[in-house]
């Protein structure tokens with residue numbers, strides 16, 4: 001989790017892809033408000049550590065920039081508004097973060113609007129993050145996001161298509177759909193994520209990638225798009241969280257271990273080149289050695305090559321925080337064990353691609369980029385930034401593969 005600084009008005013994004021996408025909307029709103037000397041922290045509250053980093057950054061800004069307007073928005077600002085206000089920062093609620101009037105003076109907080117405005121990240125990358133929904137209507141026992149972002153709200157398909165057109169027109173060849181609970185897109189507007197993907201595929205989009213999906217919300221239509229549509233990238237990131245049914249029950253997750261394993265088997269049977277990523281929490285309250293062993297085994301049983309792995313951290317106000325805790329040290333050790341297993345699996349997957357061909361989207365530096373299955377690639381000699389090129393895979397260097405451009 002890092003604080004990325006973009007030129008002013010200065011916006012510092014923490015956390016998830018949705019926050020990164022919204023960072024651009026915040027900057028545009030602050031520019032429209034015309035406030036010159038302003039620094040805005042778009043914070044995250046997924047873990048204690050994330051909140052601690054935001055507080056540290058805000059304190060530093062208040063100390064080092066006494067004349068600047070220091071503003072905090074995002075999930076940590078929702079959950080710890082008083083703390084940040086006591087420091088002397090100004091608070092902008094998540095639902096007002098994209099509004100110009102939030103950054104003018106004085107700044108009234110607007111009532112929570114129902115529709116979500118799509119959030120498109122900047123033009124500084126060959127890929128564009130596109131936030132299409134926010135909030136969540138589930139109540140996983142470890143999660144504070146619902147308290148920070150409210151219930152699930154989707155942007156209209158028309159508004160998302162318009163935002164995607166902006167990305168295409170500025171030459172971005174890949175669009176990554178993101179949200180808090182992406183798979184629930186459309187639940188509040190009688191449509192579905194699959195319908196949105198179909199509409200977007202009517203545009204000249206070269207590559208469409210989906211971020212984290214709830215495993216039990218992949219309906220047949222979405223499954224077909226993920227496995228049969230060549231412009232939908234063969235990379236599925238699942239919000240699994242654990243590999244033990246008792247832990248999943250206590251997390252109030254809607255799937256069971258066997259569902260996850262069966263889903264991955266179906267995906268790979270339908271499209272063998274699909275790469276699997278997953279969110280996993282280690283050290284959830286009451287998790288014993290046997291339960292943890294079931295989560296560890298999931299790395300292999302679901303062939304997880306891209307793991308987003310966190311040690312459990314109690315979030316104030318959540319049900320899990322009131323359960324018997326396993327302790328930070330154990331949670332950290334188990335997270336390290338999961339990460340090691342994931343790296344081993346990832347390296348084996350990368351090594352198996354040596355000598356094969358792939359298509360690569362070249363990033364702005366002309367050397368780095370990603371294959372369709374999200375393998376990270378480094379070119380042996382530079383190519384045109386922002387282009388999609390055929391490459392032959394060489395060998396692995398840590399978590400990346402070398403690649404040589406091939407004649408088209």
Ligand code: SF4
Pocket residue numbers: 135136137138139140143144145146180181
């Ligand atoms: S699905 Fe669960 S973990 Fe994800 S945002 Fe909703 S409540 Fe939180």
